[in-house]
Amino acid sequence: SFFFLLKGGKMELKKIGILSFAKVTTIFGLIAGLIQIIFVAILQKAAAGLSVEQAAIFQTTQLSLGSVLSILLFSIIIYFIVGVVVAFVYNLIAKYIGGIVLEFREARPAAAKKK
Numbered sequence: 050s051f052f053f054l055l056k057g058g059k060m061e062l063k064k065i066g067i068l069s070f071a072k073v074t075t076i077f078g079l080i081a082g083l084i085q086i087i088f089v090a091i092l093q094k095a096a097a098g099l100s101v102e103q104a105a106i107f108q109t110t111q112l113s114l115g116s117v118l119s120i121l122l123f124s125i126i127i128y129f130i131v132g133v134v135v136a137f138v139y140n141l142i143a144k145y146i147g148g149i150v151l152e153f154r155e156a157r158p159a160a161a162k163k164k
Contacts, residue, residue: 085120
C-alpha cells in the first residue's frame with residue numbers, strides 16, 4: 050500500500066511488462082543512434098583536414114540521408130529486440146528465484162538533505 054512505502058517499505062519487482070520495457074529501450078536505441086551519427090560526422094570533419102592517404106579510411110563513412118536512417122533504424126531495432134529479450138528473461142528468472150527488491154522512503158525537501 051501507499052502508506053507502507055512512505056514508511057520505508059520494501060517491494061519486489063516480480064514482473065516487467067515486456068512491451069513497456071521494450072519501448073523504453075527503443076528510446077535508448079534512438080538516442081544511441083543519434084550519438085553514433087554525431088560521432089561519425091565529427092570524424093568526417095576531422096578527416097577533411099587530412100591528406101588523401103590518411104583520409105582514405107573515412108571514405109566509406111560518408112553520411113548520406115540513407116546512411117543516417119540506416120544507423121537509426123538498425124539501432125532502434127536492436128535495442129527493441131534486446132529490451133524484449135531482457136524483460137522476458139528477467140520474468141523467467143524472477144519467477145523461480147524472486148525479483149529485485151526495491152526499498153522506498155519518503156522524499157525529503159532539498160533543504161533538509163543539506164543539513
